Amino acid sequence: MLPWSADLAGRIDEHIFSSELLKDNPLGDPHERPLLVYVPPGYDDEPGRAYPSVYVIQGYTGHVTMWRNRSPYRQPFPEAADAVFGRGEAPPAIVVYVDAWTAYGGSQFVDSPGTGRYHSYLCDEVVPWVDARYRTLPEAAHRAIMGKSSGGFGAMITPILRPDLFGALATHAGDSLYELCYIPEFGKSARHLRDYDGDIWRWWEDFNSRVPFTKEADHDLLMLLGVSACFSARPDGTVELPFDPRTGVLRQDVWQRWLDWDPVRMAGKHATELRSLRGIWIDAGTRDEWFLDLGAEAFRAALAEAGVPQEIIRFELFDATHMAIDYRYPLSLAWLSQRIASG
């Protein structure tokens, strides 16, 4: 009866995942996280069958519960994903929705003294837990990861770092080519910080003392603070900004730590890992506000440079901004499910 909804052909299990690695994380965020595991139609009827799995991660400020959000005229992705399998458009797969939210809005799916060990939590805790409780095909060749924006970034770097776990990926407008996606943001943020005497902690205090997202600065500064905490915290957790907030001048040593996390740059150093993958989906909107269409082009070029064969890559730019592109996820999910199917 709900508009644009449907009964599921498969089933979604809602779990509370208790992480050891996230205990005592520096931001005091919960170590218990929601975890959704979807099993495709037929899963319960064929108890001897094992399935490939696809991990789905979110963009900045996302947390797992938001997958339930409904939009007019569109289905939430978990329902659209179910429909892919329900209509037989792709070999059945288990789909795992992982939470990696933090008080700063995100974790970038890395281990950081500034936020916590989200990369290890995903790879060393969630994956084994799912494999133990669901009939997955536990080899990397049958496990994929996908996401949009920061989630697309996570989907690019996680297989690079853990090719033993992930054999395919899909990035939708994933963060890459950092000079283009981040440097313009630094300019905007430096301007915002004028109202806070150049001190991002004064903004953070303000942000927490009033209704959030009622100032234009909020989105930009939250992301700046959060990504800095992920990429350029000191070992003791102190967050360092990649630029001087009064002048916008890059702090080269800090900025280099960010660049070390640029998928375009990582690709060159991880050619072997990337060549081991079975499928890489890359897409973005041609009007992306963070130039992530060029990031996509640059990542593709870096893959070619690294010797990744064209046949495993699916690349597409389409007419869109960074927003409202969730309708792309079912496309990549179907494609990934093909690539990581057994046989």
Added chain:
Amino acid sequence: MLPWSADLAGRIDEHIFSSELLKDNPLGDPHERPLLVYVPPGYDDEPGRAYPSVYVIQGYTGHVTMWRNRSPYRQPFPEAADAVFGRGEAPPAIVVYVDAWTAYGGSQFVDSPGTGRYHSYLCDEVVPWVDARYRTLPEAAHRAIMGKSSGGFGAMITPILRPDLFGALATHAGDSLYELCYIPEFGKSARHLRDYDGDIWRWWEDFNSRVPFTKEADHDLLMLLGVSACFSARPDGTVELPFDPRTGVLRQDVWQRWLDWDPVRMAGKHATELRSLRGIWIDAGTRDEWFLDLGAEAFRAALAEAGVPQEIIRFELFDATHMAIDYRYPLSLAWLSQRIASG
């Protein structure tokens, strides 16, 4: 464990409401609708107590399930509403979330041969049903209605039309002063329609044949079609646009039918009804994309002209666009609950 969530102090009952009046509606939309009824903390403990009630309606493209949507750093309104009562910031009230979605995205809460009898469904079916099943104070003096955007419009006109039912209202950026909120939209829509040979039905066919909201025209034309269906359908349901799609020239007779629904103009004709109210909350963001801040000013001026006493009006403009102003709802809910409390 969810970020920015909390256990409810009160309780939300989820109903399926079966409407007689919506049966055989012209768009073939379901006549069974979700209906959420919230009872405040203490409701179950004081079985002899009766409560005022506040009806909450939504903006364009909204349907009731979206009240569950979660946003980063903010609470969904039903949770924030509960907190108002949980913290004792307002006298307890029953809060009713009514669905009035249509295939075109909305009903404007009016009876129309183009969409259906949503005004009567709300007033003659939902209200009595709630009164019969919940311990409400069933007089108009203890019943309020509130909403944003199209929901704000609905909140303005419903008490005007049914002062026997509603004794207070809150409009957040509600549609009003139609020359300013609609005419610029007509210009944009006329341009969009060039791609469809001036025929909105060709756009509608296109919209339904592909992923919705992937063209810039979609939002504007959906609203144009929908509001036309609400305000200027012929008795047989044929939708008439208020302007010539090739030139943008107003069709005065059709446009007049729209103007007849402008709260600024309605106020003058319903002075008695408006003077009978106990509370009117009006607010809007100063940068509202539809000039609804001026619409708010104009509505306030029309109320003054109609002799509505200043004391019952709460007026505020604040720095915002039309978006992300949901944080205002708890403020008006608390205020309304004061105004319609017994005694």
Added chain:
Amino acid sequence: MLPWSADLAGRIDEHIFSSELLKDNPLGDPHERPLLVYVPPGYDDEPGRAYPSVYVIQGYTGHVTMWRNRSPYRQPFPEAADAVFGRGEAPPAIVVYVDAWTAYGGSQFVDSPGTGRYHSYLCDEVVPWVDARYRTLPEAAHRAIMGKSSGGFGAMITPILRPDLFGALATHAGDSLYELCYIPEFGKSARHLRDYDGDIWRWWEDFNSRVPFTKEADHDLLMLLGVSACFSARPDGTVELPFDPRTGVLRQDVWQRWLDWDPVRMAGKHATELRSLRGIWIDAGTRDEWFLDLGAEAFRAALAEAGVPQEIIRFELFDATHMAIDYRYPLSLAWLSQRIASG
């Protein structure tokens, strides 16, 4: 040696025109005005030959000296106009550049107690003066008028009012269809006026006390004040705004005075005059900030309604905003010169 410049094939005479009608104008603007008269190549060699004439008027805030302004990669119109004749692309014509600037930025080429008698100055003073000093073909059939924006408006209304003088016109993005071109501006202006307690004279005082055009409000409010002075001054010169500055609500009587000057509405009342014309050029950019592309469509439709034959109309929309469309002027000049040539 100048980039993008050329020697003239014809000649431009610079005159100071002394107007009796502009003496004692209400704004104290000079009654002596610059007047440029261009004669085409061959004019001096054929002393017995008479020529058609084209009057060129300017958009808001324009004054005649600005025709000398140079832009990168483009020629000033007087040079481009000369090239039209120099290359033999059109029958030779005399081109007259008339000044109608006021302290408020423009006159709309009407007679008004708020600004002065600019319509009569143009028609009853400048035209006879030119005819007396230059070998023009003095019949309306051989006289045209053209302009952009407010100048396009002037080009539309002047032949309507004086078909005895002008037999052809060209309007580039000329002001028309006032609900679309003006009402959105009223919304913006009402907001700007909040900083001035709703009093446009307080803004005017501010504007004159500091560097002009350093506030976002300046352009909008200057145009509002000026056009109000042109269209809706009282007989004693008092300027009346067409809306309540606090609410944006139209003052219907004042607004009607504006509508009476809308070319779309004037066309219906002056069908005979319009049918007497020999050529009407209408164009505009499809992304015009004032919806003047729709204004162009509406004016064309009004002409058709008035029985103006299609053959005398040249209509075109092209991809552009309201800005940087001066390259269109030579096109219409050549076309007009054809239409008003003798024989």
Added chain:
Amino acid sequence: MLPWSADLAGRIDEHIFSSELLKDNPLGDPHERPLLVYVPPGYDDEPGRAYPSVYVIQGYTGHVTMWRNRSPYRQPFPEAADAVFGRGEAPPAIVVYVDAWTAYGGSQFVDSPGTGRYHSYLCDEVVPWVDARYRTLPEAAHRAIMGKSSGGFGAMITPILRPDLFGALATHAGDSLYELCYIPEFGKSARHLRDYDGDIWRWWEDFNSRVPFTKEADHDLLMLLGVSACFSARPDGTVELPFDPRTGVLRQDVWQRWLDWDPVRMAGKHATELRSLRGIWIDAGTRDEWFLDLGAEAFRAALAEAGVPQEIIRFELFDATHMAIDYRYPLSLAWLSQRIASG
């Protein structure tokens, strides 16, 4: 009689300057250039007096004749400059307006195999020529240079390279902090180049075959081509873009050639030269489209780092974009004239 004009208290001499160094320049641009020399009131009356001089250069796409352009409600700078001296607001100075336009729109006031020897033309030809024909105080201490945008850039680098010639400068929104002012432009340009198969020469051919500035790409690509010709042409004149046009990835070696021209970076290498100056005016609008407000902050910080004393610096950010800030020039001219006055 012209609005916002005035008779000059001083005098402007219009010269044609014939340059040896610009002969056979790679773009075939003229080697004869307009040159305006202004002498202040009193110059002719005191034949024994020598004056300081201020050189004025223009932003991208500017050529000297444009100084004559008139704007509504504002004076052209040469007239406003004259008024500064006419009102006695600053010690009298000679003001020299130098042309450095090229077919690509500008020269950045550098010597380049891609465009020509504009730096040397200015320093080794124009300055001596002026000194020989006008009663200047020919020492660096009495000669300043000023400009906006690219002209501000020229004003920063010329004294750095030729402290023997220039002893003071004023930069209004001058190009600096290249990562912020240029990298976002590269993203936009890479997108524009998609329509030209990544080949800027195909765009250039297109640009020259039609009305210029009728495509959104034109401004961005013209500047990209021109600045590349200035900063990163090979010795044989071949222009190299600083990024891969298909991916937006920086070409580090080419980009480094641009960075070598960044005033923020040059300051550190030319501390001695900068410390020798008598006055440095730096300003920019806080909403500058190229982040040149941050460029201004960064240049100021670089000056401090280089040991330039605070007392010689005048710094200001003001509420504006990059546009319509010509009203700032008279302020800096007066200030510079004070700094370089004799005694």
